[in-house]
Amino acid sequence: MNIREGLIPTALGTAVTATGYALKQKRGFNKTLSNTVVGFGLAHIVLGVIDLVEHRH
Numbered sequence: 001m002n003i004r005e006g007l008i009p010t011a012l013g014t015a016v017t018a019t020g021y022a023l024k025q026k027r028g029f030n031k032t033l034s035n036t037v038v039g040f041g042l043a044h045i046v047l048g049v050i051d052l053v054e055h056r057h
Contacts, residue, residue, distance in 0.1 A: 006051025013044025 020037030023029050 004052060005055045006048040006053075008048070009044045010048030010052065013041045013046075013048055015041070016044060017041030 017038055018041075020034050020039075020041055023034035023037060024031065026034075
């Protein structure tokens with residue numbers, strides 16, 4: 001199985017960002033924590049995309 005380098009961090013970042021966004025919508029949840037989760041996910045997306053572009057075939 002051939003998985004391109006950077007695809008896993010990008011997919012993981014997408015899932016984490018979606019989770020953080022869902023937590024933001026929840027009333028009574030800590031906004032700082034949800035913003036941190038969104039930022040963590042976005043960082044993974046950016047780093048994964050950089051790997052995908054850098055290692056194009």
